Amino acid sequence: MKNLIVSLFFLSMLLVFGSCGKSADLDANGIPGKLVVALYGSDDPGALRGAIKPFQQYLEKKLGMPVEFIYTTDYTSVIEALRSKKTHIAYLSPFSYVLASQTHDITPIITTGVDGKQSMYHSTIFTSIHSGINSIADLKARAKNITLCFADPASTSGHLIPRAYLTTIGLNPDNNVFKETIFAGNHVASVLSVTSDKVDVGCAATEFGLEIAERKGLVKKDQIRVLWQSEPIVGSPIVARNDLNKDFVKKIQNLYLNLAKDEPGIFLPYMKLLHPNPERYSYLTIQDSMYNGIRKIASGIKDLSVIK
Incomplete structure (x- = not known):
């Protein structure tokens, strides 16, 4: 990083x-x-x-x-x-x-x-419905084989908040707990990286990532499985x-x-x-x-x- x-x-x-x-x-x-x-x-x-x-x-x-x-x-x-x-x-x-x-x-x-x-807005950790990852428990169990995608390094909902949450549950990305950790560049790119199967799990803002991608017709709501959503962010x-x-x-x-x-x-x-x-x-x-x-x-x- x-x-x-x-x-x-x-x-x-x-x-x-x-x-x-x-x-x-x-x-x-x-x-x-x-x-x-x-x-x-x-x-x-x-x-x-x-x-x-x-x-x-x-x-x-x-x-x-x-x-x-x-x-x-x-x-x-x-x-x-x-x-x-x-x-x-x-x-x-x-x-x-x-x-x-x-x-x-x-x-x-x-x-x-x-x-x-x-x-206010929210941070989300999500995956494709085809990934076989159904919960945070699955994410923890399979972390060594999972590629994780953040948005922008200085993003709140696309990096800081999900990184902090993952760390609290024993999945600190700095400790190489995932197969690979990358940055997509922005929130919508993080969503598309997941739906195109380039990565297994993505992080983005609910409102500025998932919902915008849906409104633009880039993804369908039923393509995404939300694993975790944060409390409201200022x-x-x-x-x-x-x-x-x-x-x-x-x-x-x-x-x-x-x-x-x-x-x-x-x-x-x-x-x-x-x-x-x-x-x-x-x-x-x-x-x-x-x-x-x-x-x-x-x-x-x-x-x-x-x-x-």
């Missing part, structure tokens, strides 16, 4: 942010000449870019400056963008936020809410660098908070990529303390310190 994450860092720097130059520089008042926003590109980057474009144009109009969205292939790249100050605003998962907040001066400003309350944050002008950050925060009400034509298509009932969603404020539970779980991951 350690070598994988380190490799991702250097690849991220060279391929994603190497040409950004000084685009994220601030003036003496902490205001950029161009706002740069980094986010993980998801399993369908084309659809994401199309849904984000109207919001990008909206931000440019409201802020009176150019706005650039940088799409990455993993959360590690987003963390690197913050580390190297190549971005001002970033979309993170709860786990990648905990990783980034260890050494980076950032503050969570926005998260997604449903019906006026902070949204929603993902959008963060801002602390060296940004505070009034400028507040303005950005308010644009997000009012987006569902003021610009539903911009907000709903983006939410529809993630949720079947986008009209129930909006943006809400978030505090760092909401992620203390994730920090506690993450403290048990031995390679946590390699992400600086």
